[in-house]
Amino acid sequence: MKKIFVINGGQHFAHSGGKFNHTLTGLDQSYFTEENGFELQVTDINLPYDPDEEVKKFVWADVVVYHTPVWWFSMPYKLKEYIDVVFTAGHRKGLYRSDGRKNETPEINYGTGGTMQGRKYMLTTTWNAPDTAFTLPGEFFLEHSVDQGVMFGFHRMNAFLGMQPLESMHFHDLEKNATPERIDAYKNQYLAHLEAQFTDLEIALSA
Numbered sequence: 001m002k003k004i005f006v007i008n009g010g011q012h013f014a015h016s017g018g019k020f021n022h023t024l025t026g027l028d029q030s031y032f033t034e035e036n037g038f039e040l041q042v043t044d045i046n047l048p049y050d051p052d053e054e055v056k057k058f059v060w061a062d063v064v065v066y067h068t069p070v071w072w073f074s075m076p077y078k079l080k081e082y083i084d085v086v087f088t089a090g091h092r093k094g095l096y097r098s099d100g101r102k103n104e105t106p107e108i109n110y111g112t113g114g115t116m117q118g119r120k121y122m123l124t125t126t127w128n129a130p131d132t133a134f135t136l137p138g139e140f141f142l143e144h145s146v147d148q149g150v151m152f153g154f155h156r157m158n159a160f161l162g163m164q165p166l167e168s169m170h171f172h173d174l175e176k177n178a179t180p181e182r183i184d185a186y187k188n189q190y191l192a193h194l195e196a197q198f199t200d201l202e203i204a205l206s207a
């Protein structure tokens with residue numbers, strides 16, 4: 001059984017209802033079943049949580065799945081608060097030991113003190129921005145991808161803990177053009193993405 005820990009970062013606020021991130025979490029619950037060879041734990045950052053129990057979920061997991069809307073080119077404040085609180089609780093309790101540097105060589109090895117080696121993570125993001133804002137010359141994101149641009153720090157954060165990325169998936173135009181057709185297509189694409197990522201993972205983890 002592969003152990004999957006899903007964090008639903010779809011905060012409910014203003015015009016961002018968290019509904020699409022909740023939909024992704026529901027698809028996880030339909031896919032990561034015991035029948036399919038998975039054990040699943042889910043945290044919704046809108047609900048109260050115990051930081052020590054959350055640390056245990058990270059340490060338990062083979063794969064952490066993060067679902068987040070993008071708010072002001074970052075994550076929602078409740079997800080950021082969750083990470084600040086839980087990762088701090090996880091210092092020397094399974095998430096990270098130190099920043100990785102040694103006193104005698106402080107110039108090198110920053111970010112190598114994580115204790116989550118062997119674990120993987122997968123990121124999904126949701127946006128109002130269309131995908132073309134990242135790809136077309138002259139458009140807003142100057143041709144930087146989501147992973148190498150806005151979410152670069154998020155990926156380094158997971159590297160700091162020692163985790164390796166699975167392929168991310170990003171969902172665009174969910175405000176101005178959230179048509180039923182787009183939502184249905186995204187749901188199907190996400191299930192296909194899970195199949196692709198987690199079929200490969202079976203081979204990688206059991207090797």
Ligand SMILES: Cc1cc2nc3c(=O)[nH]c(=O)nc-3n(C[C@H](O)[C@H](O)[C@H](O)COP(=O)(O)OP(=O)(O)OC[C@H]3O[C@@H](n4cnc5c(N)ncnc54)[C@H](O)[C@@H]3O)c2cc1C
Pocket residue numbers: 010013014015016017018019020021022023068069070071072073074126127128129174175178180183
């Ligand atoms: C403070 C703030 C800052 C923001 N900053 C940015 C930014 O920097 N860049 C950017 O691009 N965007 C930004 N946004 C927009 C934000 O990223 C999107 O509103 C968010 O990603 C949408 O995700 P959600 O889970 O909240 O979905 P929701 O807004 O709840 O849902 C999106 C749409 O999908 C529909 N839907 C969802 N699930 C289903 C379903 N199962 N069946 C049928 N319909 C469904 C909903 O009805 C809705 O129309 C910002 C929003 C806020 C509130």
